[in-house]
Amino acid sequence: MPSRPSDAPPAPDRVDAVLDEFYALRTPSGDPVLDAIATAIFVEDAFGVTLSDAEIDPAHLAGRDAVRHLLTRHLA
Numbered sequence: 001m002p003s004r005p006s007d008a009p010p011a012p013d014r015v016d017a018v019l020d021e022f023y024a025l026r027t028p029s030g031d032p033v034l035d036a037i038a039t040a041i042f043v044e045d046a047f048g049v050t051l052s053d054a055e056i057d058p059a060h061l062a063g064r065d066a067v068r069h070l071l072t073r074h075l076a
Contacts, residue, residue: 010047018046023038032058043067046074049074 010018022042028035040056043049049071055061060070 010075015047015068015075016052019064019068022046032062036061039067043071047071047075 022039026038029038035058036058039061040051043061044051051070051074055070059066061067
C-alpha cells in the first residue's frame with residue numbers, strides 16, 4: 001500500500017476511522033469543558049493540527065460531527 005507524503009492531509013475515510021475509534025473508546029467525564037480539552041489534545045496529537053484557544057471550547061468540540069467539521073477546515 002503506498003503511503004501518503006507526510007505533509008499531505010489524511011484521506012477523509014482515515015479521519016472518519018480515527019474519530020470513530022476515539023468516540024468508541026472515550027468515556028465522557030460529565031464536565032463539558034474537560035471533555036473539550038481532552039478532545040482537543042487528541043485532535044492535535046492524532047492529526048498534527050494546532051487548535052486556537054477559541055476552538056478549544058465545548059461548542060466546537062461537543063461531538064463527532066463538530067470535530068469532523070473543525071478538522072475539515074484545518075486539513076483543507
